[in-house]
Amino acid sequence: MSSTDKQTALANQLQIDVPKEKVRAHLQVLGVFFHLLDTVAATSNPENVEATVDEFFQRSTYRLQVWLEQIINIDGEEDPETKPLQDHELPPLDVALALHSYMLSPLRYFEDSELRSPQLKRMQEYPLANILNAIDPASQAYDELKSLAAAQFWQSTTQLKFDAIDSMSNDATRVIECPSCGTAASVPWAGAHGFASPDFEYVCAQCGLVVTHDLLRAGKFLKALARAKNDAGFCLPNTAILVRGEVDVSRCAAIVAAVWECLQDDQGALPSLKDLAAAAASAGSSTMTFIANKLSTADALRPESLPILLRAFEHSYPFTQDVVVALHHQRPFINKVFNEGWSAPQTDVPSDADLDDAYALYADFLDRVIHIQRREPGWQDDLIWHTHQLLLQTYRAFIVGYLHVYLDHLPKGEDANAFRPHYDNVANPKAVAVWVETTDTPALETKKLFVPTDPLSCQDGVAAQAFLTNEFVAPIFANN
Numbered sequence: 001m002s003s004t005d006k007q008t009a010l011a012n013q014l015q016i017d018v019p020k021e022k023v024r025a026h027l028q029v030l031g032v033f034f035h036l037l038d039t040v041a042a043t044s045n046p047e048n049v050e051a052t053v054d055e056f057f058q059r060s061t062y063r064l065q066v067w068l069e070q071i072i073n074i075d076g077e078e079d080p081e082t083k084p085l086q087d088h089e090l091p092p093l094d095v096a097l098a099l100h101s102y103m104l105s106p107l108r109y110f111e112d113s114e115l116r117s118p119q120l121k122r123m124q125e126y127p128l129a130n131i132l133n134a135i136d137p138a139s140q141a142y143d144e145l146k147s148l149a150a151a152q153f154w155q156s157t158t159q160l161k162f163d164a165i166d167s168m169s170n171d172a173t174r175v176i177e178c179p180s181c182g183t184a185a186s187v188p189w190a191g192a193h194g195f196a197s198p199d200f201e202y203v204c205a206q207c208g209l210v211v212t213h214d215l216l217r218a219g220k221f222l223k224a225l226a227r228a229k230n231d232a233g234f235c236l237p238n239t240a241i242l243v244r245g246e247v248d249v250s251r252c253a254a255i256v257a258a259v260w261e262c263l264q265d266d267q268g269a270l271p272s273l274k275d276l277a278a279a280a281a282s283a284g285s286s287t288m289t290f291i292a293n294k295l296s297t298a299d300a301l302r303p304e305s306l307p308i309l310l311r312a313f314e315h316s317y318p319f320t321q322d323v324v325v326a327l328h329h330q331r332p333f334i335n336k337v338f339n340e341g342w343s344a345p346q347t348d349v350p351s352d353a354d355l356d357d358a359y360a361l362y363a364d365f366l367d368r369v370i371h372i373q374r375r376e377p378g379w380q381d382d383l384i385w386h387t388h389q390l391l392l393q394t395y396r397a398f399i400v401g402y403l404h405v406y407l408d409h410l411p412k413g414e415d416a417n418a419f420r421p422h423y424d425n426v427a428n429p430k431a432v433a434v435w436v437e438t439t440d441t442p443a444l445e446t447k448k449l450f451v452p453t454d455p456l457s458c459q460d461g462v463a464a465q466a467f468l469t470n471e472f473v474a475p476i477f478a479n480n
């Protein structure tokens with residue numbers, strides 16, 4: 001697709017603040033990611049490529065967690081966002097890949113960075129230059145010398161291989177904490193009951209709990225709920241960003257109280273994970289389904305808001321976004337951009353004119369958000385959109401200034417239907433039109449969906465109101 005004169009004029013008028021150098025740097029990094037994933041596929045048994053890539057994405061997400069917890073230093077930093085990434089903090093390439101997919105869910109990343117993980121504030125912008133400065137152009141992987149400080153620090157701190165491919169073949173286990181007693185254990189990645197399998201299972205040597213993915217998720221939920229109860233600024237995931245991108249924790253305590261009240265026992269305490277698991281087993285469901293069913297009976301909670309509330313507990317990593325899912329959805333884009341020749345090394349594609357075209361298409365894409373004439377982004381405008389999102393605060397300021405809403409970006413296939421009843425019920429004359437896009441329900445494509453532009457017009461601070469008010473579903477959702 002190429003742009004029209006009208007779109008070009010619009011792009012000039014908008015002055016989208018994504019420098020071309022950033023787009024080009026992003027493209028080079030995408031080329032490195034293409035090479036990395038190509039190597040992963042090449043080292044796999046041909047019948048098993050998809051399973052191998054999935055395990056690689058799970059490992060990458062775990063290693064992102066390890067990197068944030070053990071490598072990124074925030075001690076003594078009053079303003080961590082002002083401290084650039086140091087040489088020894090350079091992420092392994094698979095961690096760089098996972099961080100990239102994570103940042104491409106800008107609202108969730110922003111909420112996590114503001115409320116839950118101060119380490120993320122060190123990455124207010126994706127570290128394109130740090131990564132590229134350490135790349136050997138010939139191999140499209142890290143230059144050993146240029147990444148030496150990081151490799152040595154990573155290996156001595158984490159006991160894991162720095163190189164993602166080496167790690168895949170040498171690091172057979174990962175550490176987990178028992179979701180009941182907290183005892184740490186090393187569990188294998190591979191095998192029928194290994195961590196990478198949906199049937200993961202291991203017995204805690206300390207308390208005897210048979211730990212599964214379901215129990216890790218339920219444990220993460222109980223822990224988040226307990227922490228949010230004690231720390232009003234922590235909030236449950238997906239509850240603290242308003243439609244215009246402000247962080248607002250004022251309603252979080254009310255949401256937590258409503259959830260707590262629904263789950264508490266006679267003494268007002270949360271049931272233990274073991275008791276919840278036993279109750280779920282006798283009801284014949286998973287623990288997370290049991291929790292969801294229980295919450296759906298709570299008067300104060302809108303049923304259609306529950307999927308949003310529970311979204312972060314569909315996986316056990318400490319992120320609001322499911323980074324493994326996001327990685328799977330970025331993979332075709334990485335392939336597409338490479339196959340178009342835009343991220344292949346040593347080519348003169350894209351030209352400046354190609355990029356001008358992409359900016360014009362992106363301007364048109366954004367303009368259509370306002371004028372309810374939505375279309376899916378093509379890969380060129382998507383590239384500019386993604387690059388924009390990697391400049392986290394720049395994107396937020398620009399997009400809120402222009403659209404009056406903080407436009408989110410979610411992996412294709414995420415269940416946008418969960419949000420539909422809510423949007424359908426909102427009729428606000430001051431509305432800004434937005435859309436929910438799904439890949440599998442074409443009827444939604446032309447539907448006009450509304451989010452109020454005045455998110456603070458409703459009462460705050462009352463449990464029932466927290467889920468009744470329109471602003472709870474603050475993020476608006478566009479998939480890609």
Ligand SMILES: [Zn+2]
Pocket residue numbers: 178179180181182183204205206207208209
């Ligand atoms: Zn245990």
